[in-house]
Amino acid sequence: MFCYKQKDFYIEFRDLRYFIxxxxxxxxxxxxxxxxxxxxxxxxxxxxxxxxCGVQLVFKKSSRAPLVITPYIKGPRN
Incomplete structure (x- = not known):
């Protein structure tokens, strides 16, 4: 269990693996x-x-546009 802004929430490891x-x-x-x-x-x-999480993690404008992952989640590109 994680606590964020006084709200308890649960994230399954499977979901984290899929997100990664x-x-x-x-x-x-x-x-x-x-x-x-x-x-x-x-x-x-x-x-x-x-x-x-209360934040948009993935931005997608159309089916042909590439995914844009929230920059502070993904980090700098090398």
Missing amino acids: DLVESESYHATAQKNQVTRPAISAMVKRLEEE
Whole structure:
């Protein structure tokens, strides 16, 4: 259990693993394939994490645009 701003929330390790894979691949499709789940399952996981954290983690303008992960989550590019 983590506590943030006096609100208890729970994050499953599976969701964190999926999110890390999403950050690394920058692709819902690749993340879903790697973890043998559907793309809607990855989308639902992102939505749960965003609701629990109270911040938008992933920005996506259209299906053809690349994912933009919140910069302070991903860190600087090398």
